[in-house]
Structures are given as C-alpha cells and as structure tokens.
Amino acid sequence: MLFPTLDFAIFFLVVFATSWALSGSIGGRKLFLLGASYFFYGYWDWRFMLLLAGGSLINYWAGMALSLESEMRRRKRIVAVGVALNLVVLAFFKYYGFFLESLGEILFNLGIERDLPFLEIILPVGISFFTFQGISYIVDVYRRDVSPVSQPVDLFLYISFFPQLVAGPIVRAAHFLPQLRREPVLDAKIAGFGLSLILFGLFKKMVIAHHLSEGIVDQVFADPWSYGGFDLLLGVYAYAVQIYCDFSGYSDIAIGTAALLGYRFVKNFDQPYRATSLIDFWRRWHISLSTWLRDYLFIPLGGSWNGWFKTARNLIITMFLGGIWHGAAWNFILWGLFHGILLMMNRAWRGLKPKTDKGQDFGAGGVAGILAIADWANRFVAGTIGVAITFNLVCIGWILFRSQDLESASAYFAGLQNWDIPAMVATPFLTALVILSLAMHFMPRNLPELFGIVLAKSGMIIAGLVFGAGLVLIKAMSPEGVAPFIYFQF
Amino acid sequence: MSEPDHEYDFKGFDVRYVMGASDASSSHTTRTLLVGLCLASLVLIVFLSHMLVQEVRGLPPGNIEDRIVSYSQSWHERVTEFGLGQPLVMTRETIENWQSLSWEEVQCLISDLAQTGPDYADGYLPDWLGITCSE
Numbered sequence: 001m002l003f004p005t006l007d008f009a010i011f012f013l014v015v016f017a018t019s020w021a022l023s024g025s026i027g028g029r030k031l032f033l034l035g036a037s038y039f040f041y042g043y044w045d046w047r048f049m050l051l052l053a054g055g056s057l058i059n060y061w062a063g064m065a066l067s068l069e070s071e072m073r074r075r076k077r078i079v080a081v082g083v084a085l086n087l088v089v090l091a092f093f094k095y096y097g098f099f100l101e102s103l104g105e106i107l108f109n110l111g112i113e114r115d116l117p118f119l120e121i122i123l124p125v126g127i128s129f130f131t132f133q134g135i136s137y138i139v140d141v142y143r144r145d146v147s148p149v150s151q152p153v154d155l156f157l158y159i160s161f162f163p164q165l166v167a168g169p170i171v172r173a174a175h176f177l178p179q180l181r182r183e184p185v186l187d188a189k190i191a192g193f194g195l196s197l198i199l200f201g202l203f204k205k206m207v208i209a210h211h212l213s214e215g216i217v218d219q220v221f222a223d224p225w226s227y228g229g230f231d232l233l234l235g236v237y238a239y240a241v242q243i244y245c246d247f248s249g250y251s252d253i254a255i256g257t258a259a260l261l262g263y264r265f266v267k268n269f270d271q272p273y274r275a276t277s278l279i280d281f282w283r284r285w286h287i288s289l290s291t292w293l294r295d296y297l298f299i300p301l302g303g304s305w306n307g308w309f310k311t312a313r314n315l316i317i318t319m320f321l322g323g324i325w326h327g328a329a330w331n332f333i334l335w336g337l338f339h340g341i342l343l344m345m346n347r348a349w350r351g352l353k354p355k356t357d358k359g360q361d362f363g364a365g366g367v368a369g370i371l372a373i374a375d376w377a378n379r380f381v382a383g384t385i386g387v388a389i390t391f392n393l394v395c396i397g398w399i400l401f402r403s404q405d406l407e408s409a410s411a412y413f414a415g416l417q418n419w420d421i422p423a424m425v426a427t428p429f430l431t432a433l434v435i436l437s438l439a440m441h442f443m444p445r446n447l448p449e450l451f452g453i454v455l456a457k458s459g460m461i462i463a464g465l466v467f468g469a470g471l472v473l474i475k476a477m478s479p480e481g482v483a484p485f486i487y488f489q490f
Numbered sequence: 491m492s493e494p495d496h497e498y499d500f501k502g503f504d505v506r507y508v509m510g511a512s513d514a515s516s517s518h519t520t521r522t523l524l525v526g527l528c529l530a531s532l533v534l535i536v537f538l539s540h541m542l543v544q545e546v547r548g549l550p551p552g553n554i555e556d557r558i559v560s561y562s563q564s565w566h567e568r569v570t571e572f573g574l575g576q577p578l579v580m581t582r583e584t585i586e587n588w589q590s591l592s593w594e595e596v597q598c599l600i601s602d603l604a605q606t607g608p609d610y611a612d613g614y615l616p617d618w619l620g621i622t623c624s625e
Binding site: 191 | 526
C-alpha cells in the first residue's frame with residue numbers, strides 16, 4: 001500500500017477514526033494499531049507478516065533474556081545471538097542472490113561449473129528498516145538505555161508501526177516505547193503540523209521527484225552512452241533532487257501521519273544540499289540511519305578516540321557497511337567507500353586547518369566595522385565554495401549509486417566530458433525544476449512548521465478543506481501514475 | 491559526529507495563547523479534524539472524480555460493484571457538466587505547456603521580455619547550447 005493512493009487514504013481515515021475512538025483504552029488502541037500495521041504490511045504479500053512477526057519475536061525474546069540476566073558475559077552472548085539472528089535473516093534476503101551469482105562467476109572463471117542452489121527470493125519491503133529497529137532495541141536493552149518491554153504488544157508495535165515500517169525514519173526504542181505507555185495527544189498544533197508535513201511530502205514526491213524521474217533521470221541513467229555533457233550533468237543534479245524529494249517526502253509523510261495518530265518521530269532530513277562539508281552532509285542526510293550507524297557501528301568499533309588511523313579505519317568500515325546495506329552490488333560498495341574516504345579526508349583537513357573563532361570581536365569604530373564585514377564576507381565565500389564542492393562530490397557519489405552497473409557508471413563519467421552532443425532531454429522546465437528545488441534548501445528550514453501553524457490557527461475544518469485542495473493541486477501538477485518510493489527497494 | 495537537534499519545534503508558538511483551551515484538547519481536535527478530513531475527501535471526490543472512476547473500474551465484477559461503477563461514472567459526468575473538472579484540466583495544460591517549452595522558445599521569450607527583438611536575443615543563453623532565436 002503506497003502513501004499517495006486511494007487505498008491508503010481510505011485505510012488511514014479508518015485507522016485515524018478508530019484509533020482515536022479507542023484513545024480511552026491505551027491497550028486496546030495499541031492492539032488496534034498493531035493489527036492495522038500488519039494489515040498494511042500484509043497488503044503487499046501476506047507472507048511478509050510472518051517474517052515481521054518472527055523478527056519481532058526474536059527481539060522480544062532477546063530483551064526478556066537480557067532482563068533476566070545480570071552476568072556480563074552471558075548478557076554479551078545474548079546480545080550477540082540476538083543481533084546475529086537479525087542479521088542472518090537480513091543477509092539471507094538481501095545478499096543470497098548476489099553471493100551465489102558472484103560465487104558462480106568465480107567458479108566459472110576457474111573453469112569449474114557447478115549447479116548452485118538458486119532460489120527466487122522476493123526482498124520483503126522495508127526489511128532493512130525493521131531489522132535495524134530490532135537491533136537498536138536489543139542493544140539499547142543491553143546497554144540499559146531502555147528497559148525491556150513488559151508487554152509484547154509494545155515491541156511488536158514499535159517494530160511494525162505502519163507510518164515508518166517500510167522506509168523509515170528508523171525510530172529508536174528509547175524514543176518510541178515511552179510514547180506507547182502514555183495517553184496519545186493530538187492538539188491543533190500537532191494536527192496542523194501533521195497535515196502540513198503530509199502535503200509537503202506529497203508535493204516533493206509526486207510533483208518534483210516524479211517529474212524529474214520521468215523527464216530525465218530514468219533516460220540518462222538507462223543509456224548514458226547516448227547523451228552529452230549537459231544532459232548528463234543535469235541528469236545527475238536531477239537525481240540528487242529526485243532522491244532527496246522522494247526519500248525526504250516519504251519521511252515527511254511518515255512523520256506527519258504518525259503525528260496525526262499522536263506519536264512523534266525524529267526529523268530525518270535537514271536541508272542536506274546546503275551542507276558545507278561531507279561531515280556536515282551526513283549530519284543532514286538520512287539522519288536516523290547516519291546516527292544509527294554512528295551509535296551501533298562507528299562507536300562500538302572505537303569511534304574517533306584512538307588516533308587518526310583507527311578513526312579513518314572505523315569511518316571507512318562504517319561507510320562501507322552503509323553502502324552494502326543499500327544493496328548487494330558493487331556500485332553501492334564503491335559508493336560507501338567513496339563516502340568513507342571523503343569523510344576521512346574531511347576529518348584530516350579539519351585537523352590541519354587553523355582554527356578560527358566564530359564571530360570574532362573586532363572592537364568598535366570604523367576600522368573594526370570594516371574588519372567585521374571582511375570577516376563575514378570571508379566566511380560567506382568559504383561557505384559558498386564549501387556548499388558547491390560538497391554538493392558536486394555528493395553528486396559524483398550519486399552517479400555510482402544510481403548507475404545500473406560499473407560499466408554504465410564509467411560511461412556516465414566519460415559522457416560528462418563530452419559537450420559536443422546537444423541537449424536532448426535537458427529541457428528548460430526540468431532545468432528550472434532542479435534549480436528551484438535546490439534553492440528550496442536555502443529557504444527557512446521550518447516552512448512546514450510555519451504552514452502547520454497557519455493551518456492550526458484556521459481551525460481543523462478549514463485545515464481539512466485546505467488539505468483537500470492541496471491534494472487536488474498536487475495531483476493536478478504531478479505526472480500520471482504512482483511511482484514507488486526509491487527506498488522501498490532497500 | 492555530534493547530534494544535531496532532530497526534534498521539530500514550535501518556538502514562539504504556544505497553542506494555549508493562540509487558540510482556546512477546547513481547541514488544544516485531544517478529543518475536540520480529533521473530532522473536528524475527522525470532520526475536516528471527511529471534507530477533504532469530499533473535495534477529492536468532486537475535483538478528482540475521474541480518478542474515482544479509474545479506481546472503481548478495478549473492482550472485481552459483481553452486482554454491487556457494477557452499481558458502484560455506474561454511480562461513480564454518472565457522478566463524474568455530473569461534475570464535468572458543472573465544469574468542476576476544469577481547474578484540474580487547466581493546471582495540467584499549464585504544466586504540459588511549460589514542459590514542452592524548448593530552449594529556443596525560452597530564448598525568444600527572454601528577448602520579448604527585454605524588448606530587444608530577436609536579432610539581439612542571442613547571447614542570453616550560453617553559446618554551447620547552440621541556440622539562436624529563429625523568429
């Protein structure tokens with residue numbers, strides 16, 4: 001069930017009305033939301049529900065076992081088994097085919113041909129996301145950051161809650177479980193904010209991402225050999241905008257939907273293309289994944305406390321695994337390594353760069369004023385150059401990420417240097433769409449909140465009408481059809 | 491990697507001072523929002539009636555289903571008669587016009603705006619695009 005469909009609209013209306021009708025009984029409401037979430041997931045394929053329930057059961061068992069055990073070595077063993085079981089399931093679904101294919105190729109090159117046990121495996125939607133949430137629960141219970149759930153329904157709902165189930169944000173147990181124990185609240189401010197975020201998310205997904213994907217991105221990445229420099233350059237910029245609008249649009253809708261049901265999720269994107277460095281970019285892009293990788297991988301590996309070499313090693317391992325998390329393909333591995341190496345260089349550069357105080361005090365008087373203006377101009381120019389360099393480096397990474405394989409990625413890079421072929425798909429409309437979408441990164445970051453305030457102040461009836469009109473306008477401006485969200489495949 | 495502020499906040503906006511106490515309560519908000527969402531659905535049924543027809547055509551055959559299809563078709567015809575589908579058609583046409591604009595047309599448009607005439611239009615867009623205003 002995709003968000004921008006009539007099916008989901010009907011489903012959500014029923015869930016909204018029933019869940020608030022049950023708000024007097026916290027337990028009943030949770031059971032209802034759990035049933036609704038499993039229905040939502042089973043709408044794709046009922047067999048997925050078994051996987052979801054099985055995974056939740058493992059995590060519940062691990063949490064219970066940890067709560068009963070106080071001896072450190074045994075606790076370590078329990079957490080290791082729990083995490084390993086989660087990872088084995090994830091690895092089987094994500095990497096089985098890739099592993100066998102690669103093995104088959106190696107054996108073939110060695111002159112050995114074997115019938116390998118190939119299976120047609122469907123990747124369950126959102127498996128990475130709910131696996132990560134399960135791992136986060138076990139590790140948090142182990143670290144005693146969160147107390148284990150006493151009622152299984154809490155954990156099952158935490159892992160399966162439908163707004164974030166298939167593409168995040170990756171919600172932390174410590175953030176979500178306490179919300180399940182309280183009576184949910186929906187005041188006008190939260191309702192206005194939820195409606196506003198849903199509209200912003202749908203606009204980003206259905207209008208911007210869909211136009212760019214249909215108009216240019218799909219063509220240039222399918223056949224980079226046939227296009228010239230301008231098409232390919234606009235194509236990768238368009239993909240940068242598309243993946244941002246697609247993914248952050250999903251997150252916005254998820255956060256907005258959860259808000260309307262009385263739950264709060266963390267922000268997942270924070271104007272990533274205005275980042276002035278790669279380190280800054282990863283603080284703004286897919287925040288719930290980057291903080292997950294930091295807390296459950298980078299820090300356990302040793303973080304940045306054991307000298308430059310070990311920090312660099314930890315960064316590269318973290319980003320490599322972050323890359324392979326996206327899929328079993330060499331381009332994702334290269335994308336992860338590319339970011340790991342750049343982050344390492346970014347850290348090294350920061351260490352070498354002389355530290356300057358922000359907002360130096362130049363004292364009073366005319367000369368001091370000129371110095372202050374010069375200092376501001378210096379920072380502005382440095383910031384602008386930083387944004388431009390970071391954005392273009394991220395785009396190089398996107399070429400690796402989006403290309404079908406390494407051959408087409410290298411054709412893409414080669415094509416970027418060929419400016420003899422005139423533009424074929426880079427139209428003024430798409431160019432303007434890319435420029436305006438990037439410009440949106442430099443608008444105030446709290447636009448959805450501000451619009452939410454306007455909706456809240458106008459009252460819920462008017463807000464509903466504005467919401468309906470907004471949906472009509474978005475539908476009118478978007479291309480025909482419903483494109484699945486990019487991150488569903490991960 | 492230090493953690494930025496991930497929470498959405500509403501600094502400077504306290505619902506108690508903007509709205510009455512009843513507006514800030516959960517039950518009142520949910521009731522009125524439910525009415526609001528039903529109105530939103532009504533707006534969708536009126537202005538996107540063609541989508542309703544498309545959706546119900548996917549229903550499996552059956553007496554009730556056939557009746558739903560026929561009701562939604564006649565609803566769509568009625569809505570179209572009143573011209574309520576026009577805003578959608580006009581918006582789509584505008585977007586399609588923008589989409590079909592070529593660089594040459596943009597060049598001419600800029601020259602018209604600048605009132606310099608087509609002869610002076612070249613040079614507004616970079617040479618490597620190979621575009622001249624032919625009018």
